[in-house]
Amino acid sequence: MEFNPLLERMPTSKMPSFTDREGLFNEERPRYAEEAASKIHGGCGLMGICDESGTPMSGVEAIKAMAVQRDRGxxxxxxxxxxxxxxxxxxxxxxxxxYHDIKAKEDAEAIFDQYFVVDLAEPMPTRPVKGISDAPLLWRYFLNPDSYKLESSEMSTEDFIVHTVMLINSSVDGAFVASSGKNMGAFKGVGFPEEIGHYYRLDEYEGNTWVGHNRFPTNTPGWWGGAHPFTLLDWSIVHNGEISSYGINSRYLEAFGYKCTLGTDTEVAAYLFDLLLRRHKLPLELACKALASPLWTEIDRMPESEQAVMRSLRAVYGPGMLNGPFAIVLGFNGGMVALNDRIKLRPLVAARQGTRLMVASEESAMREVLDAPDKVWAPRAGEPVIARVKGQDWPIHGDLHLSASEVSCAVTGVESSCETVEVN
Amino acid sequence: MPISLIQPEFKVEIDYDKCHKCGRCVQQCGWGVYSFNERPIPDDSKCRACHRCVTYCPAHCIVIKKNDLALRDNANWTSALRKSVWRQAETGGVMLAGMGNDKPYQSVFDHLVLDACQVTNPSIDPLREPMELRTYLGRKPDNVEVEPDGAGGYKLKEGAGVTNNIKLETPMIFSPMSYGSVSLNVHKSLAMAAERCGILMNTGEGGLHADLYPYQDNVIVQVASGRFGVNPEYLNRGAAMEIKVGQGAKPGIGGHLPGEKINKEVSETRMIPQGSDAISPAPHHDIYSIEDLRQLIYSLKEATGYKPVGVKIAAVHNVAAIASGIVRAGADYVYLDGFKGGTGAAPQIIRDHVGLPIEIAIAVVDQRLRDEGIRNQASIIAAGSIRSSADFAKAIALGADVVAIGSAALMALGCHMCQGCHTGSCSWGLTTQKPELTRRVDPEWGAERLSNLVHAWSHELQEILGALGVNSVESLRGSRERLRAIGLDEQTCKIIGVKPAGM
Structure with missing residues (x-):
């Protein structure tokens, strides 16, 4: 076979030829189906930054925030x-x-060709970086569902996309959807985050919201698809922690048609947010309360109408409650939310400077990116930190559509309930 | 000809040097073992090894031993089987037995081990951190619908949210034991303990005695095939109603409470004549199909302003499909009773050979309801030999919302598992209506011991949850990932959805 640089990566010493490479993947490197055979454990570092004015920031800001947290991965x-x-x-x-190989690419593209109108397909722009090797084939596609196929599927556009992601991840051998949202993308792989950032040329992108992640897996060989963020539609999740309730969370999600193929906590968190926010149309604040529930003793002290809401949330979404230590940042078009577990067993620090709201595992990341933060604080257990990009739709309230003032109330409420740290 | 070929199972040995000759053993024994002629003289053939006399002997001079009479070894014809044949040759009758299946079937629980946290996630110390066991029993919607409340918060939409659920402070309740099969004092003990622990007791099929009305918010009232004691007032007093279709110890078999146990009080509570046998038909004669069950479920709901209605079934081969039908018929919970569950009286052959282990039943029912997307629509109560907090935790990890304890509750009240419940002569005053025996249980004492047991197991469940690194029981429920099997065959592992240890 003639070597096509767009279809295959330059062979490395471990990969002398395409055929051997296939053998390598089959026998030595785990695919996600195998990786999912047992649950993945690990610790991590994370960051999220959102400019609520909508001003674009270079991807370099995200790289800087992760580089100072290198020790966490x-x-x-x-x-x-x-x-x-x-x-x-x-x-x-x-x-x-x-893609692990050409076959996977062809199989996935057959699905795109059949169900979508693809307006641009191109290899992901990357640059060689020391420390990054064994990259899979990386491609990106700008597409929309074929209108006839969409109509005959009797699904919403979003369900159609989710269905496609589940289909590819669970049944196309060697293909993995790294992200699938509008006007967003995930850039991830095996390496330290600053290396990955340079590899994907993030300095050439500008965005109003960035999330980043540094991974410390303890029991799995690195696999590109297993890195964070994990995404679905435009939800992206970076996560530090261990969801000790993974077993029931994944079984709960399976009843709603989600296929937990990766065996990672992050995957279940992403699907849970999708279920609660998009499909069940819960307001973001309540979705956070369902996933990191207040204690019963706290609920018992709430006013009666709030109690009724919280009792129902816990009783109904108990199997979805994320239990165990975690800090999560959920990014989406329109903002981001950061959330700690119900008893704050993992670090999460927040800072604000003007219109920029930032969260990270360590304060050092904030000091690196924000030159003079107005305020730095440690959010309380289970209290979400919410950032909203001005002028953008607030899609995650479903049909509730909060007014801007209600949202900023929510944000202020969160900050005022947190311990403020003096900024020198 | 000898009257019987069966030799006594136990030997009662009295150390007469230590004996006070006080006669307390004579007085305490409900089985009539002792006569007294200057000193107590035991008749070994009547002894059931219930240890009532041993416990109350002030001189500690009584020892009950196994009668070690040698029978020629035969692994096929065990001595129990030989005795069975002899006994039936004598009587020509169906052999009755009390309590649960005592045959050495493999226990799935004993082949499951629980997980714990090390390094990558912290375990939680239940003595210093909150550890939540509160559980809501009943039907839940698939999602919660809210609307802005106009004050910056949210309220439930009209008719949305969780209604008609029963709050339990710990996911454990007392299993149904009818007044008639057990004494009123036992019922009072259970009801008082249920109230103190924030859980439920269950009337069983014998109605609700007026003395229990103060505890009615902690009582499930049962509707069984005999409909004893069932009237609109009874139904409305209960926190929930339960249609008893079957019992783990005797699937497909009805009940027979002999007339000797139907005294005035029992007769009034059961609404049957004094001294008449109380016969529960094998099926409900108005439930010959699943649609009949649906009609009864909704009749009960209509009669009570839509209180929760559960359905109790014995775990049988097709339990998953049956449970699915029950949920679709409108039940708020399904009560699964495994084949090691106890009974006041059952044909021994049924007790020991019919039904499924509760572990299997929980696993297949939970999975089936999930596969069908109706798991939220009903709670699962699991019973049938929950012997310790380990079984309790494992049952929940397999998928049960709540466990029910019956044999363990009776043991808390003194039961020694002598399996003589059907005789009506329980020396511990539990499964009897003889006033001189029933007065042996002081409800206050009983309630305290039952509460202690519930609290002890709940504390142990909290320890297990803490080790697992979760602080709420709903994070263990159905989380089979936290279980591993040791020594179970591959097919069983698959059926219960648990990986072998090491995977």
């Missing part, structure tokens, strides 16, 4: 998601794809 996974990065294709779903 072990070089086996790093990644980012940026929002507003594809202004030239704002209304197209952008699929960032990872």
């Amino acid at each position: 072990n070089g086996l996974g790093g990644g980012y998601a940026g929002y507003g990065i594809y202004p030239e294709f704002p209304d197209h779903y952008c699929f960032h794809m990872m």
Whole structure:
């Protein structure tokens, strides 16, 4: 076979030929189906930054925030998601794809060709970076569902996309959807996050919201698809922690048609947010309360109408409650939310400077990116930190559509309930 | 000809040097073992090893031993089987037994181990951190619908949210034991303990005695095939109603409470004549199909302003499909009773050979309801030999919302598992209506011991949750990822959805 640089990566010493490479993947490197055979454990570092004015920030800011948190990872996974990065294709779903081999690419593209109108397909722009090797084939596609196929599927556009992602991840061998949202994308792989950022040329992107992640997996060889952020539609999740309730969370999600193929906590968190926010149309604040529930003793002290809401949330979404230590940042078109577990077993720090709201595992990241933060604080257990980009739709309230003042109330409420740290 | 070929199972040995000759053993024994002629003389053939006399002997001079009479070894014809044949040759009758299946079937629980946290996630110390066991029993909607309340917050939409659920402070309740099969004092003990622990007791099929009315918010009232004691007032007093279709110890079999146990009080509570046998038909004669069950469920709901209605079934081969039908018929919970569950009286052959282990039943029912997307629509109560907090935790990890304890509750009240419940002569005053025996249980004492047991197991469940690194029981419920199997065959592992240890 003639070597085509767009279809295959330059062979490395471990990969002398395409055929051997296939063997390598089959026998030595785990695919996600195998990786999912047992649950993945790990610790991590994370960051999220949102400019609520909508002013674009270079991806370099995200790289800087992760570089100072290098010690929180072990070089086996790093990644980012940026929002507003594809202004030239704002209304197209952008699929960032990872392929183990040509066959996987062909199989996945057969699905795209059959069910979608693809307006641009191109290899992901990357540059060689020391420390990054064994990259899968990385492609991106700007596409929309074929209107006839969409109509005959009797699904909403979003369900159609989710269905496609589940289909590819669970049944196309060697193909993995890294991201699938509009005007956003995930950039992730095996390496330290600053290396991954340079590899994907994040300095060439500008976005109003960025999330980043540094991974410390303890029991799995690095696999590109297993790095964070994990995404679905335009939700992206970076996560530090261990969801000790993974077993029931994944079984709960399976009843709603989600296929937990990765065996990662982050995947279940992403699907849970999708279920609660998009499908069940819960307001963001309540979705956070369902996933990191207040204690019964706290609920018992609430006013009666709030009690009724919280009792129902816990009784209904108990199987979805994320239990165990975690800090999560959820990014989406329109903002981001950061959330700690119900008893704050993992670090999460927040800072605000003007219109920029930032969260990270360590305060050092904030000091690196924000030159003079107005305020730095440690959010309380289970209290979400919410950032909203001005002028953008607030999609995650479903049909509730909060007014701008209600949202800023929510944000202020969160901050005032947190311990403020003196800023020198 | 000898009257019987069966030799006594136990030997009662009295150390006469230590004996006070006080006669307390004579007085305490409900089985009539002792006569007294200057000193107590035991008749070994009547002894059931219930240890009532041993416990009350002030001189500690009584020892009950196994009668070690040698029978020629035969692994096929065990001595129990031989005795069975002899006994039936004598009587020509169906052999009755009390309590649960005592045959050495493999226990799935004993082949499951729980997980714990190390390094990558912290375990939680239940002595210093909150550890939540509160559980809501009943039907839940698939999602919660809210609307802005106009004050910056949210309220439930009209008719949305969780209604008609029963709050339990710990996911454990007392299993149904009818007044008639057990004494009123036992019922009072259970009801008082249920109230103190924030859980439920269950009337069983014998109605609700007026003395229990103060505890009615902690009582499930049962509607069984005999409909004893069932009237609109009874239904409305209960926190929930339960249609008893079957019992783990005797699937497909009705009940027979002999007339000797139907005294005045029992007769009034059951609404049947004094001294008449109380016979529960094998099926409900108005439930010959699933649609009949649906009609009864909704009749009960209509009669009570839509209180929760559960359905209790014995775990049988097709339990998953049956449970699915029950949920679709409108039940708020399904009560699964495994084949090691106890009974006041059952044909021994049924007790020991019919039904499924509760572990299997929980696993297949939970999975089936999930596969069909109706798991939220009903709670699962699991019973049938929950012997410790380990079984309790494992049952929940397999998918049960709540467990029910019956045998363990009776043991808290003194039961020694002598399996003589059907005789009506329980020396511990539990499964009897003889006033000189029933007065042996002081409800206050009983309630305290039952509360202690519930609290002890709940504390242990909290320890297990803490080790698992979760602080709320709903994070263990159905989380089979936290279980591993040791020594179970591959097919069983698959059926219960648990990986072998090491995977």
